[in-house]
Amino acid sequence: MPNSGGQQTGVKSDRRLQMLEAAIKQHQYSKDALLEILHTAQELYGYLDKDLLQHISRQLRLPPSHVYGVATFYNLFKLKKPGMHVVTVCMGTACYVKGAENIVSTIEREFNLKRGGTTSDGRLSLFVTRCIGACAMAPNAIVDGEVVGKATPEDVLRKVKSAMGAEMVEAR
């Protein structure tokens, strides 16, 4: 029988878990619904940690290796906690051709982090993505959900700094 509590797998029993349980139930504990469940879990928790994946594997009666395998296969699923602020630079063809690489390397240099990583204080994550589809406005970056079109490295840097607040810049 599906496991109703979350404690055994180390997932705290709270509202988010209730909503996840509801989604799993709605899909009738179907193994085929794994992707949908992972989407829901990530929406609720922001990322998929080991306990959460284990919990999902129990509920859907799938081997943990299968759940982990699927979660790592797809780029969209995040297994690590992202930073408080997120800058995503589009590295689709049009953006690359128009200099997206410079934006990425500028952010990397300025905040001393690598693409895909988070600053040691957990304040900023830098991701690259394959095409957000606004190719005619290339190059594009997304700072905390806001798209910056026809972006220069300076534009993006300014947006990131203002999102992070002035005290951060001064502290550097």
Place this chain on the structure above:
Amino acid sequence: MKPDELRSLAQKESELRKSYRYRINVCCSSGCMPFGSLKVLSAFKDAVREFGVEEECYVARTGCVGTCSLAPAVLVEPGDYLYQNVTPEKAREIVKEHIVGGRPVKSMLYGNEAFFKKQLRIVLRNAGKIDPLRIEDYIAVGGYYALLKALTRMTPQGVIEEVALSGLKGRGGAGFLTGLKWRYVARAPGSPKYVIANLDEGDPGVFANRTLAEADPHAILEGMAIAAYAVGSQKGYIYVRSEYPLAVQTLKKAIEAARSMGVLGNNIFETSFSFDVELRLGAGAFVAGEETAILASIEGRRAMPRPRPPYPAQSGLWGKPTLINNVETLANVPVILLKGSEWFSSIGSKNCTGTKCFSLTGKVNNPGLIEVPMGITLREVVFDIGGGVAPGRRFKAVQVGGPSGGFLPEQLLDLPIDYESLTKAGAIMGSGGIVVLDDTSCMVDTAKFFTEFCVDESCGKCTPCRAGLYKLYKILDGFTRGEGSVEDFSKVEELCEFIKEASLCGLGQTAPNPTLTTLRYFRDEYIAHLVEKRCPAGKCFGNSGGGGVE
């Protein structure tokens, strides 16, 4: 819904549409949305109220007109006046001058007639002119009539025949005859049967399918329903990239609207035909667009392709016969049924009928979404529609077909766009990406970029793709630093041929195209890197940080 209800609703809606002297279409697709179109939309509504012209001017939230570099774009009917870079302030002025005063504001108009002149819009027939969230808008322009016609006046075989006669080929890239595919699924033993609409547009730089879904979702749903009737299916899935949140939302609402209108569901138009559609979200995997990988993904597994045969037509979702069509293919279907296969096959070239949507991007003056008849030349697309490259720059190459498409030089620009000619030249139709490069782009670096993309996106199942592409990437990476010699060229070509021949699916089979075509048409640049140790475009040798495969 009864057939008569569709007719009377269409009449009512089209009369309502005609009762307005003006219609302001504000593009709210993902190309324009980030640049403030919702604010512009409400500014138009406010201004129309302010000037008291609500009775004669309708403000609509629509999809994309294609001129994505002018975001936000606004189209005023009648006369198709296209305004660019509209702001809330400009919106007020447009209402004041154009709607109230009857004088279009010339200074804000998109002055480029050529962008539209050579286009022909069949798939994008309604894009930018109807509100995608109002099913009534779609019905007003003849929507769901083709489904009505199919269900009440045609047999499933008759539908398949009509589509076969039209010569329509799969727009997802492979170019397989749609009618033939439908026939295979219709004849395949087993039930239930499934229909999948492929909207996993994973190619970077390509946004035609997304735009279609955001601008005219019901065209996709109607095409699916007709396909389902033809092959004998009652259940369809749309597999859509989750990176397209607006397309997902639009499709969700369209499905709900279609259900409550009764054009999806049980006993559609009071016939025995029932059909329903569900959305399935991808999660960021380029390879998931491959037709056997899409099946695995919908079944909740890693999107890894499997060998064919058996083809999905025989053994698809959960082992049942499954029809997989690209959404652009499906959006053609209603028009073919209404206007006839003869009309459709008169468009385009002899072996390649109809039109194709392309995302035109890169170093071109008028980037955007275009739809052109098959057989048009690349030169017309790049220079007439695209307006060429920026002043002072020189055209270098055009990439056709997404990350695994080939690069074609200036001397091949007179090539007609069809599946055969492109493949022969080393490119592919792919899902319809055209990226223009000028003399600031380095071809070696660009080949490396696309190879890196394919290394990242390789699912790892078969060795030629997983290991071969990585090896290829390493060699190209060395080339961009001047490491290697011209003797390596034949090794690279051999490796490429091996990957093409031995890979399991389309990803590996086409991934070497960028390398092969750049080596073929831009060999001098490779020589410059390896012999003269310089990058003609000034990009390599540490001038710009490289990517790097982790």
